[in-house]
Structures are given as C-alpha cells and as structure tokens.
Amino acid sequence: AQSVTQLDSHVSVSEGTPVLLRCNYSSSYSPSLFWYVQHPNKGLQLLLKYTSAATLVKGINGFEAEFKKSETSFHLTKPSAHMSDAAEYFCVAPTGGFKTIFGAGTRLFVKA
Amino acid sequence: GAVVSQHPSWVICKSGTSVKIECRSLDFQATTMFWYRQFPKQSLMLMATSNEGSKATYEQGVEKDKFLINHASLTLSTLTVTSAHPEDSSFYICSARDRVLGTAIEAFFGQGTRLTVV
Numbered sequence: 001a002q003s004v005t006q007l008d009s010h011v012s013v014s015e016g017t018p019v020l021l022r023c024n025y026s027s028s029y030s031p032s033l034f035w036y037v038q039h040p041n042k043g044l045q046l047l048l049k050y051t052s053a054a055t056l057v058k059g060i061n062g063f064e065a066e067f068k069k070s071e072t073s074f075h076l077t078k079p080s081a082h083m084s085d086a087a088e089y090f091c092v093a094p095t096g097g098f099k100t101i102f103g104a105g106t107r108l109f110v111k112a
Numbered sequence: 113g114a115v116v117s118q119h120p121s122w123v124i125c126k127s128g129t130s131v132k133i134e135c136r137s138l139d140f141q142a143t144t145m146f147w148y149r150q151f152p153k154q155s156l157m158l159m160a161t162s163n164e165g166s167k168a169t170y171e172q173g174v175e176k177d178k179f180l181i182n183h184a185s186l187t188l189s190t191l192t193v194t195s196a197h198p199e200d201s202s203f204y205i206c207s208a209r210d211r212v213l214g215t216a217i218e219a220f221f222g223q224g225t226r227l228t229v230v
Contacts, residue, residue, distance in 0.1 A: 034218065043118065043205055043223040044156075090155065092219075100146070100207070100219055105155045
C-alpha cells in the first residue's frame with residue numbers, strides 16, 4: 001500500500017535561514033509526489049510536483065524538492081526562509097483511481 | 113493551473129439547519145471531485161468521492177445521510193451538511209482533477225469553507 005510520512009509535525013527556523021521539511025514515501029512503484037502549502041483558513045496551493053521526470057524539482061516561491069528513490073524521500077527545501085513562508089505544508093501522493101494520500105502536515109514557523 | 117472555486121468561504125449556521133457548499137471547476141471538466149474535512153491542526157481527511165451522474169462513494173465512518181453529495185454536472189459538486197450540529201464545525205475542502213487530461217494526477221483544490229455551527 002502507498003503511504004506518505006512527514007517526519008516533523010513542526011519546524012521552526014529564523015528568517016533568512018534554510019528550510020528543510022522532510023517527507024518519506026512507501027510505494028511498490030515509482031510514485032508521483034507533490035508538495036502543497038496551506039495558509040490559515042485557505043485552500044491548498046501547489047508548490048511543486050515530481051512526475052518521473054527530473055529528480056530535482058523547482059517550484060514556486062524559491063522552494064525545491066529532490067526525489068531520492070534510494071532513500072524513498074522527497075524533502076522540501078528553501079535556501080532562505082521568509083516570514084510569508086509560515087504555513088502548513090503537505091506532502092501528497094496520488095493513487096490509482098484518482099484518490100490522494102496526504103501526509104500529516106508540517107507546520108513551519110518563521111522567526112524574525 | 114486549473115481553478116476550483118468553492119463557495120461560501122465561510123458560513124455560520126444554527127444547530128439543526130442544513131448548509132450547502134458548492135465546488136466548481138471553472139476552466140475544466142471534472143468527472144470526479146473529492147470532499148475533505150480538516151480538523152484544526154490536522155491533515156485532510158477524505159470524506160467522499162463525488163462522481164458525475166452517479167452516487168458518491170463515502171469513506172468508512174462518514175454518514176452519507178448526514179453529508180449529502182450531488183454531482184449533477186461536470187463542473188459542479190455540492191456537499192450539504194444536513195441537520196448540522198456543533199461537532200460538524202470544521203474546514204471543508206473540495207478538489208478535482210481535469211477530465212480532459214485523462215490520467216493527469218495533479219489535484220486542484222478549492223479555497224475551503226469554514227463551517228461554524230452554533
């Protein structure tokens with residue numbers, strides 16, 4: 001069965017420092033993976049997606065993620081955090097039949 | 113990317129009343145839409161899969177008579193919370209995938225609806 005695990009429920013960084021949000025997946029085949037961001041009381045916005053093309057994926061707002069099959073990981077990174085990055089981040093994997101598996105989410109706090 | 117519009121963005125209703133939430137795909141057709149519920153500080157929980165022209169498929173533990181889903185067209189699905197109670201207060205989000213793209217797997221999400229039952 002497919003699953004997505006976000007390893008940290010909360011991450012706190014200082015503004016201007018790097019961001020690392022961790023996601024591991026389990027799948028019997030090479031999956032597609034996405035990162036979404038959710039600001040308070042808002043819907044989900046797609047940050048980036050991996051669909052079996054380049055393993056290093058660049059997204060919006062300076063975020064990127066690298067698909068590492070050997071480590072079954074798809075960690076989200078950003079070189080320098082901004083206050084506006086404070087939000088909830090979800091690692092997501094679609095399944096067959098159009099369903100979607102969500103990670104538990106990681107709340108990112110950015111300190112001034 | 114494609115746009116999914118959800119309405120209303122927030123609603124307050126009295127206990128015992130019903131509330132309808134709409135989910136529209138604005139620039140694409142969606143044979144299938146999904147309804148999620150999100151409790152505070154938690155991930156999204158899939159409630160049901162809405163299929164155009166047929167009955168919705170509910171996840172285990174979700175009361176189909178409580179959460180009525182109608183998907184009458186390729187661009188509109190509605191979720192009606194019937195006889196709402198305070199414990200139904202939550203954030204509800206819909207999503208859809210583009211039918212034309214066939215096996216396209218990216219889901220587009222609505223803005224969400226904050227329901228408060230008083």
